[in-house]
Amino acid sequence: MLPPWRSPLSGALHRNRSEPFSRYFQLATVTPEGYPSNRTVVFRGFLEGDRSSLKIITDIRSAKIQDIERQAMGEICWYFTKTREQFRIQGVLRLVKAQDQDADLLKARKITWQKISDAARSQFAWATPGQPVMGERKKDAETRGRGDGSNGNPTQNFVHPPAIDKSAFDVEPPDPHLPLDTFCLLLLVPKKVDHLQLRGDPQQRCIYQLATDTTWSSQLVNP
Amino acid sequence: MLPPWRSPLSGALHRNRSEPFSRYFQLATVTPEGYPSNRTVVFRGFLEGDRSSLKIITDIRSAKIQDIERQAMGEICWYFTKTREQFRIQGVLRLVKAQDQDADLLKARKITWQKISDAARSQFAWATPGQPVMGERKKDAETRGRGDGSNGNPTQNFVHPPAIDKSAFDVEPPDPHLPLDTFCLLLLVPKKVDHLQLRGDPQQRCIYQLATDTTWSSQLVNP
Numbered sequence: 001m002l003p004p005w006r007s008p009l010s011g012a013l014h015r016n017r018s019e020p021f022s023r024y025f026q027l028a029t030v031t032p033e034g035y036p037s038n039r040t041v042v043f044r045g046f047l048e049g050d051r052s053s054l055k056i057i058t059d060i061r062s063a064k065i066q067d068i069e070r071q072a073m074g075e076i077c078w079y080f081t082k083t084r085e086q087f088r089i090q091g092v093l094r095l096v097k098a099q100d101q102d103a104d105l106l107k108a109r110k111i112t113w114q115k116i117s118d119a120a121r122s123q124f125a126w127a128t129p130g131q132p133v134m135g136e137r138k139k140d141a142e143t144r145g146r147g148d149g150s151n152g153n154p155t156q157n158f159v160h161p162p163a164i165d166k167s168a169f170d171v172e173p174p175d176p177h178l179p180l181d182t183f184c185l186l187l188l189v190p191k192k193v194d195h196l197q198l199r200g201d202p203q204q205r206c207i208y209q210l211a212t213d214t215t216w217s218s219q220l221v222n223p
Numbered sequence: 224m225l226p227p228w229r230s231p232l233s234g235a236l237h238r239n240r241s242e243p244f245s246r247y248f249q250l251a252t253v254t255p256e257g258y259p260s261n262r263t264v265v266f267r268g269f270l271e272g273d274r275s276s277l278k279i280i281t282d283i284r285s286a287k288i289q290d291i292e293r294q295a296m297g298e299i300c301w302y303f304t305k306t307r308e309q310f311r312i313q314g315v316l317r318l319v320k321a322q323d324q325d326a327d328l329l330k331a332r333k334i335t336w337q338k339i340s341d342a343a344r345s346q347f348a349w350a351t352p353g354q355p356v357m358g359e360r361k362k363d364a365e366t367r368g369r370g371d372g373s374n375g376n377p378t379q380n381f382v383h384p385p386a387i388d389k390s391a392f393d394v395e396p397p398d399p400h401l402p403l404d405t406f407c408l409l410l411l412v413p414k415k416v417d418h419l420q421l422r423g424d425p426q427q428r429c430i431y432q433l434a435t436d437t438t439w440s441s442q443l444v445n446p
Contacts, residue, residue: 004364019304026300028251028261036259038251038300040309077249077261081242081304086263126425126445133443140440141227168445169425202349202392217363220356222349222391 003052004216005193005208009087016080025078027056027188029067029093037067043078044115047187048108054089055112056186057120060097061128065184068093074188088194096185109185110177118173124182127168134168196223226275227439228416228431232310239303248301250279250411252290252316260290266301267338270410271331277312278335279409280343283320284351288407291316297411311417319408332408333400341396347405350391357391419446 016022023043031037044055054076058064068074076089096105113121132138174180193208203223211217239245246266254260267278277299281287291297299312319328336344355361397403416431426446434440 021302021304024302026249026251026261026302028249028259028298028300030253030257030259034253034257034294035296035313036251036253036294036298037313038249038261038298039311040300040302071257071259073258075251075259075261077251077263079244079247079249079263081244088262090258090260129445131445133445136443138440138442140434140438166425202389211363215363217361219361220359222352222354222356 003190003193003208004218005087005190005195006051008085008195009193012080012083012085012087016082019082022080022082025076027064028075028077029064030071030073031063031067032070037064039064044112048111049104053094053187053189054091055108056188057112057116058184058186059124059129059182060184061130061182063130065095068095068186076188084198086194086196086198088196089188089190090192090194091188091190094187094189096187098179098181098183105185105187109183110179112185113179113183114176118176121174121176121180121183122171124180125171125174226413226416226431227441228310228413228418229274231308231418232416235303235306235308235310239305242305245303245305248299250287251298251300252287253294253296254286254290255293260287262287267335271334272327276317276410276412277314278331279411280335280339281407281409282347282352282405283407284353284405286353288318291318291409299411307421309417309419309421311419312411312413313415313417314411314413317410317412319410321402321404321406328408328410332406333402335408336402336406337399341399344397344399344403344406345394347403348394348397 013022024040025043026038027041028036028038041056041058044057047053047055072093074091074093076087076091078087078089080086094105096102096109098109100106100109127134191210195206195208197204205221205223206218207221208216208218236245247263248266249261250264251259251261264279264281267280270276270278295316297314297316299310299314301310301312303309317328319325319332321332323329323332350357414433418429418431420427428444428446429441430444431439431441
């Protein structure tokens with residue numbers, strides 16, 4: 001049986017399907033320093049045979065891996081622009097890397113790799129994300145008055161960044177049947193869903209919570 | 224002088240201005256339990272005379288207040304759908320409540336209150352956000368097989384929620400010159416900005432960091 005929030009979420013996905021970006025959401029994690037971290041990721045569907053866990057993909061060289069290995073809780077914020085509704089989905093994040101011991105999850109990782117495009121697969125063969133671009137040095141710029149009488153315009157450095165060496169990104173598409181080791185399936189297993197509908201008078205908000213392994217409660221709350 | 228990331232951000236705001244939701248972004252905070260929390264908020268412009276701090280508004284009864292009082296770091300994720308670019312803005316969150324000691328910030332709070340619509344102001348007179356709707360009880364639902372032979376459909380409870388008592392939301396618009404005590408101005412003072420442009424071959428990513436009080440560094444990094 002579907003969790004009770006699946007029906008409104010599937011409805012939102014359907015009613016916003018004309019916008020490709022309706023499948024993007026923001027995933028928040030906590031860094032090892034205890035700071036919040038937030039980025040846009042792509043919804044890759046629900047885990048096969050599970051109907052509750054949301055699939056995301058990520059590069060094992062990405063900074064979010066360290067966040068998740070230290071603090072497995074994550075929160076998705078998913079705003080649908082056309083129907084003006086938001087789902088905040090709190091849950092446990094589960095990384096599925098090449099060395100995973102769970103055969104079912106390894107299979108799900110492989111299926112997900114097969115389903116994505118050549119362009120998406122190629123990114124996992126790119127140079128390490130977040131590392132300085134080869135040959136690029138860090139630049140500094142004063143952002144307020146210098147007090148030295150100069151009237152230079154240091155911000156001009158930022159307006160025309162030099163060309164990037166494209167060779168680190170111009171790769172052959174990887175084998176669609178053999179996931180690269182950098183490819184990580186990331187699952188969010190929901191524990192709490194906060195659904196806010198801005199349309200309507202008044203707005204409507206419902207909180208769903210996992211009470212036991214199999215039972216969800218729901219409660220209408222003030223928006 | 225403007226921080227170096229202001230020009231690309233202002234450009235994105237301008238090029239995406241046809242979409243009202245381009246002024247919405249997701250704000251991540253950390254809860255007192257150390258979990259990430261994430262919600263959509265509205266960009267209310269830059270702080271007057273500051274040119275760097277982003278203005279947000281919030282209700283002092285909102286759960287994010289406790290997050291921020293415990294951990295002042297926040298991260299905004301701002302994705303622009305039309306130009307396909309993302310700004311991740313990490314910074315320190317500063318709450319400006321009615322009792323604030325800083326006269327300039329109190330003035331900014333009042334200006335912001337005056338600028339928002341009657342509808343936006345009215346929300347600060349609504350019933351406490353996140354509290355159960357009056358007269359509404361929590362519901363439970365099994366989401367998998369019950370094993371008791373019944374074939375009831377517990378999810379039907381969720382499909383047609385009962386009507387909400389509208390009186391708690393049907394309020395007179397508050398005085399536009401006198402901010403309600405529930406109204407809180409929230410500033411994010413940026414420390415780091417990660418700008419990713421998905422368009423282009425290859426994608427381009429630049430990280431800006433506040434090196435001193437007045438100096439920003441910038442570094443092109445791999446996307």
